Amino acid sequence: MSKVTQISHPLILHKLAFIRDKNTGAKDFRELVEEVAMLMAYEVTRDLQTEEIEIETPICVTKCKVLSGKKMAIVPILRAGLGMVDGMLKLIPAAKVGHIGLYRDEETLQPVEYFCKLPQDISERDVIVVDPMLATGGSAADAITLLKKRGAKNIRLVCLISAPEGIKVVQEAHPDVDMYFGAIDERLNEQGYIVPGLGDAGDRLFGTK
Ligand code: PRP
Ligand code: URA
Numbered sequence: 001m002s003k004v005t006q007i008s009h010p011l012i013l014h015k016l017a018f019i020r021d022k023n024t025g026a027k028d029f030r031e032l033v034e035e036v037a038m039l040m041a042y043e044v045t046r047d048l049q050t051e052e053i054e055i056e057t058p059i060c061v062t063k064c065k066v067l068s069g070k071k072m073a074i075v076p077i078l079r080a081g082l083g084m085v086d087g088m089l090k091l092i093p094a095a096k097v098g099h100i101g102l103y104r105d106e107e108t109l110q111p112v113e114y115f116c117k118l119p120q121d122i123s124e125r126d127v128i129v130v131d132p133m134l135a136t137g138g139s140a141a142d143a144i145t146l147l148k149k150r151g152a153k154n155i156r157l158v159c160l161i162s163a164p165e166g167i168k169v170v171q172e173a174h175p176d177v178d179m180y181f182g183a184i185d186e187r188l189n190e191q192g193y194i195v196p197g198l199g200d201a202g203d204r205l206f207g208t209k
Contacts, residue, residue, distance in 0.1 A: 037087030
């Protein structure tokens, strides 16, 4: 069963409060989403493998640990996932970035795929899927299925805010995928929005409503 981690660091909680506030405008919203993504990257990479190397300081020779093992890829689910990419790249600058375009049909709430461009060597990389919102879970579950079809094996999902309904859907479809959230909210409303949530993440990031 996948591991679910809620990262309740005070800085993340503080920034999430302003992200949720309907009076926060697009500029601040974008900056805050990027900052929270950067803070979450710290926790999500906690178990990366390290190896010992020998270096020479100005004083003496010593052994230090550096990252080893597989390379990484960050895969945002378009559009709103784009808001988390730069924050993640600040801490993982060598990662490659793939893009998966999905939108939720407003009537059926089912995800519709419209774009997929991934690094050629995606099967050799540890993949971090990013999307600010996990609501019904349809978009994330489909994006992960698509990644697996392209050969990705080690996948984790990072979202700012999730609903219990979506967590269950992803866990059932992909029990091998660990998930990281800034918050796990109460529930979905009749329109499939997270309550209390933050509204429509894509529209708030890009000012489209
Ligand atoms: C939002 C969000 C997720 C999806 C979550 O995207 O960014 O991708 O909804 O909902 P789900 O868990 O019920 O699938 P949306 O479809 O609004 O597209 P956008 O990012 O282009 O605005
Ligand atoms: N997508 C969003 O952007 N917000 C929600 O609350 C649910 C899905």
